[in-house]
Amino acid sequence: MRGTLSLLKSPPNKTGNGQEESTLLLEECRVWTKRGLVSASILIRDGRIASISRHIPKDAHETLRATGLVAFPGMIDAHVHLRDLDLSYKEDFTSGTAAAAAGGFTTVLDMPNTVPPTDSTKRLNEKIEKAHTKILTNVGFHVAAVPDSTQISRMSTLGAYSLKLYLPKPISPLDIQNEKTVLTLLQSSKRSDLRVTVHAEDPCLIRRPDSEEIISFTELSRMRPEEAEVRAVNRVLSLAAKTGCNLHLSHLTLPSSIVAARKYRHATTEVTPHHVLLSEKEIKRKEWKAWMVPPLRSESVRKDLLAMMSKGLVTIVASDHAPHTVQEKSETVAESPPGIPGLETTLPLMLTLVVRRVLSMSLLTQLLSSNPARVFNLPRKGRLDKGFDADIVLVDLKHKSRIRPERFHSKAKYSPFENMHVQGQVRTTIVGGIVVFQDGEIVGKPGSGRIMKRGALG
Numbered sequence: 001m002r003g004t005l006s007l008l009k010s011p012p013n014k015t016g017n018g019q020e021e022s023t024l025l026l027e028e029c030r031v032w033t034k035r036g037l038v039s040a041s042i043l044i045r046d047g048r049i050a051s052i053s054r055h056i057p058k059d060a061h062e063t064l065r066a067t068g069l070v071a072f073p074g075m076i077d078a079h080v081h082l083r084d085l086d087l088s089y090k091e092d093f094t095s096g097t098a099a100a101a102a103g104g105f106t107t108v109l110d111m112p113n114t115v116p117p118t119d120s121t122k123r124l125n126e127k128i129e130k131a132h133t134k135i136l137t138n139v140g141f142h143v144a145a146v147p148d149s150t151q152i153s154r155m156s157t158l159g160a161y162s163l164k165l166y167l168p169k170p171i172s173p174l175d176i177q178n179e180k181t182v183l184t185l186l187q188s189s190k191r192s193d194l195r196v197t198v199h200a201e202d203p204c205l206i207r208r209p210d211s212e213e214i215i216s217f218t219e220l221s222r223m224r225p226e227e228a229e230v231r232a233v234n235r236v237l238s239l240a241a242k243t244g245c246n247l248h249l250s251h252l253t254l255p256s257s258i259v260a261a262r263k264y265r266h267a268t269t270e271v272t273p274h275h276v277l278l279s280e281k282e283i284k285r286k287e288w289k290a291w292m293v294p295p296l297r298s299e300s301v302r303k304d305l306l307a308m309m310s311k312g313l314v315t316i317v318a319s320d321h322a323p324h325t326v327q328e329k330s331e332t333v334a335e336s337p338p339g340i341p342g343l344e345t346t347l348p349l350m351l352t353l354v355v356r357r358v359l360s361m362s363l364l365t366q367l368l369s370s371n372p373a374r375v376f377n378l379p380r381k382g383r384l385d386k387g388f389d390a391d392i393v394l395v396d397l398k399h400k401s402r403i404r405p406e407r408f409h410s411k412a413k414y415s416p417f418e419n420m421h422v423q424g425q426v427r428t429t430i431v432g433g434i435v436v437f438q439d440g441e442i443v444g445k446p447g448s449g450r451i452m453k454r455g456a457l458g
């Protein structure tokens with residue numbers, strides 16, 4: 001049967017040093033390699049890819065028949081809010097990484113705007129300690145941009161993936177209006193060789209509603225105009241150019257932002273599925289389900305952004321998985337927290353673009369796997385090749401379905417994509433050689449995922 005796990009009888013082999021080796025064979029799939037799609041079997045030994053070949057080894061301990069499925073390198077989501085700690089009612093490390101596995105993501109990078117925020121080595125260590133027994137996929141951490149350069153250097157040494165500079169409302173106290181403060185921060189990041197990830201919206205151009213103000217979600221979204229992104233992107237790019245630091249611009253919504261970023265050689269860009277697939281008119285219909293920041297833009301801007309992504313002008317796609325409870329989001333418009341879950345919709349939506357020939361398969365794997373691996377320095381990830389980590393997603397490209405948020409593994413069971421038709425289903429997700437998700441079910445154990453530290457081999 002297609003995609004079923006079966007245990008073979010052969011006992012584990014002993015290696016030269018007497019340790020047991022475990023092997024898993026993904027039999028007869030089509031494998032996405034640097035030569036394109038090839039028919040092959042993948043042999044996994046001790047969490048790494050031992051071989052990809054037409055020849056089927058006979059001595060694997062476990063075999064997964066994957067006939068008819070396509071094996072892609074595990075997807076990497078560089079912008080995820082896993083919450084946990086005091087916000088675990090919105091999402092916790094297990095539910096968030098279950099959502100990741102169900103969505104074909106084998107590695108996610110968590111954002112620091114938690115309670116408490118990840119803004120020191122102490123807090124980063126606490127988060128790592130809390131997460132490591134709970135995660136099902138690999139997880140790395142971004143940390144908050146802080147003024148103290150010693151703290152930045154220490155957090156970098158501890159394996160943080162980037163400094164998150166949240167311009168609308170800094171995560172930790174930081175005078176972002178002060179040019180010198182921002183410049184010093186960018187200089188420290190350069191010295192620590194740590195990328196700065198920016199949420200680019202200028203707070204001076206954002207209007208915030210009073211808690212009693214009666215407004216619609218469309219009006220709420222319009223309080224964050226395009227100009228706020230234009231100004232923030234230009235400002236941060238010109239300051240970064242003075243320092244030569246690496247800059248990653250999160251969830252860009254405007255084609256002009258991509259054009260501007262491409263002029264700075266140390267900048268990388270990110271778009272989300274919602275900004276390339278949905279526009280402002282959806283807010284009227286979906287209300288709080290379509291409320292996120294930056295907000296959805298006009299239909300013509302959306303189309304141009306999708307065209308830029310499809311032409312390969314954007315570096316990565318990330319979900320900006322930002323779960324909140326239905327109650328928080330739907331109670332009052334003025335106080336509704338922005339953000340939507342995205343881990344379980346991103347890959348099916350992107351695969352649908354491939355099926356519809358809007359996007360090439362090669363570009364999909366670059367945007368969701370090899371580019372995030374390169375930008376955020378994740379060695380042995382982002383490609384299916386001998387010696388690489390066995391982070392693999394098996395996809396049924398023929399399977400058609402509708403997006404059903406009530407089936408999400410995330411605690412946030414809603415989506416602006418609800419009922420949308422997609423083609424391409426995640427059947428199996430393998431993390432470090434361990435089958436974590438299989439045919440709609442989480443089969444891995446919390447704690448089987450790894451804590452990723454930048455610069456370490458994991």
Ligand code: NCD
Nearest residue numbers: 081199292293320322338339
């Ligand atoms: C994010 C969140 O809820 O943490 N919300 C969102 O709408 N994107 C914050 C953010 O990334 O700006």
Ligand code: ZN
Nearest residue numbers: 199250251293
């Ligand atoms: Zn953001």
